[in-house]
Amino acid sequence: MSEMTSLAAPHDAAPVPTQEAGPAPAASPPASRAALPERLYGLATAGAAWLVLLILIAVTLSMALGGKLAFQTFGLGFVTSANWDVVNGQFGAFVPIYGTLVTSAIALVIAVPVSIGIALFLTDIAPVWSRQPIAVAIELLAAVPSIIYGMWGLFLFAPFMASHVEPWVNDTLGSLPLVGPLFAGPPIGIGMLTAGIVLGIMIVPFIASVARDVLNAVPAALRESAVALGATRWEILRHVSLPYTRSAIVGAIFLGLGRALGETMAVTFVLGNAHDLSASLLMPSNSIAAAIANEFTEADTELYRSSLIALAFLLFIVTFIVLSLAKLMLARMDRSLGRTH
Template sequence: MFLSLTAITAFSVIVITIGIFIILFKESLPAMNKFGFEEFIFSNDWDPVQESFGAAPALIGTLITSFFALLLAIPVAIGIAIFITEIAPSALKGVIGTAIELLAAIPSIIYGMWGLFTLAPIMSKYIEPFFQSTIGKLPLIGKLFEGTPLGVDLFTASIILSIMIIPFTASIARDSFNLTPSVLKESAYAIGATKWEVVKDVVLPYSKLGVLGGVGLSLGRALGETMAVAFVLGNLNQIPTSLFDAAATVTVKLANEFTEADKDIYLSSLYYLALLLFIMSFTILAIAKIFLVRVEKR
């Protein structure tokens, strides 16, 4: 009885995942038949009146916000993990670890409200003008900081996402660092290595697959975030050319427009977007899980 019950609960996860894919695929068929794959992926149109839909702005906005969120979060998260495992006194390790993990317990809508009413004004008044007057004057990279600093843009959304995914990356990186055999670190210290050299040459190389797995899981979290991004992104259906541009993501577009879809092809196009996001997230999380499994085997 116990074996059957556990087997059913285990396989139910697979059944639910396959069921979600089948439903999304079935509901997306009208949009697939009308627009195809390449036309839908690379088109900038999103005109419900003319029944012309394209996913390029939403997909690009999703990828940009997630990429910059990882760019901001990874150094901080790895630094936190190194401090907890290698530097902090034993009395502080549990306190700091718990405090970091509590960030993951804050509802995303709270992050969104904080971002809109607190962070966005600070960004528009102080931080974004500072970047424009410094990095914005550099060739090439300065293009990323053009435009009017309004605070409701890709940059602010990326910062909020980075704060939200730091606990996931930091927790998995910490666990991976703790898996490094003590004999390896003690041997390095015995031959005169400094703490920095032990971290750089022993801990990080040994646990790199686990860290990459944590980054993959965090990326999956960033791709699927909705409410926090919806408050500060602007939901403008255009391909952004600057970090100070308003943009759209797949999740925000689904949340804002699903109840407004009054035509079958409109609703099917939204399901098509959801299917693409499902495939992206599933692929990234599967790769991350493979990395984590390899670490456990080692």
């Protein structure tokens, strides 16, 4: 790498006064003395950057190799069969896959409106002095370790759901046509509905903080134009801010979805680790991450272990896609604002 490239960064990163246009000759170090540390420095930093890429590739490959046996044995049946029979060595992972998708969907149903509400509250409504403390408090929700959510969910929230929420859900929604079977079932507190709600609370801070940032980034001229036309705050959000930030808000939601799909401990506590397929959201189920957490150390056959790693592979691929989409959508917002990284 030449000395020119090393100096390229400072130049196009900031406008520099013209008399500083050519510092390159001054920076060439005495080649003999500085060569070794300079080479080491270049190798170490670029090597570490490559390592980050390598980690991703290695994780994907290692999961693919570990899960190969399960994919070969069961083929497509691995994802379509709901028969997870440890004793007879039959592993169909439809239940944990279904459970992961359903709990994540419930989480989004709760987290999306709540997060956007919080973002709106923090950008437009709350008194200015209270915005920072409230924002920090919401962010602390993300700092609480997931195992704490799990304990709270198991000992406090699940009993609360069983005694207060689920009987009510049963009575009101359980008898509806079409969607009734989703909400009918024994109110035991442990199940997909509870897990989905806990997940929803967990991903609120992730979506809310990104949504707040992008709402704050709406150009003042746009908002002021709307105000000048007599728009109310809700109309500004609905017709100016949200359309303007749509791709970034969707990116934020995908970021939350990526978190929800892979969340392990909280779900493991409140989902019930059941491999039975049930239409009811009140029934215990399983998720990919919870199945791995619960069963991996007990997996005594090669095929059992391979099936769990195959699940991890699927989870990793899906979260990779979801998070990539999130990144791309957030990047589109950055570009439209003229910000580049």
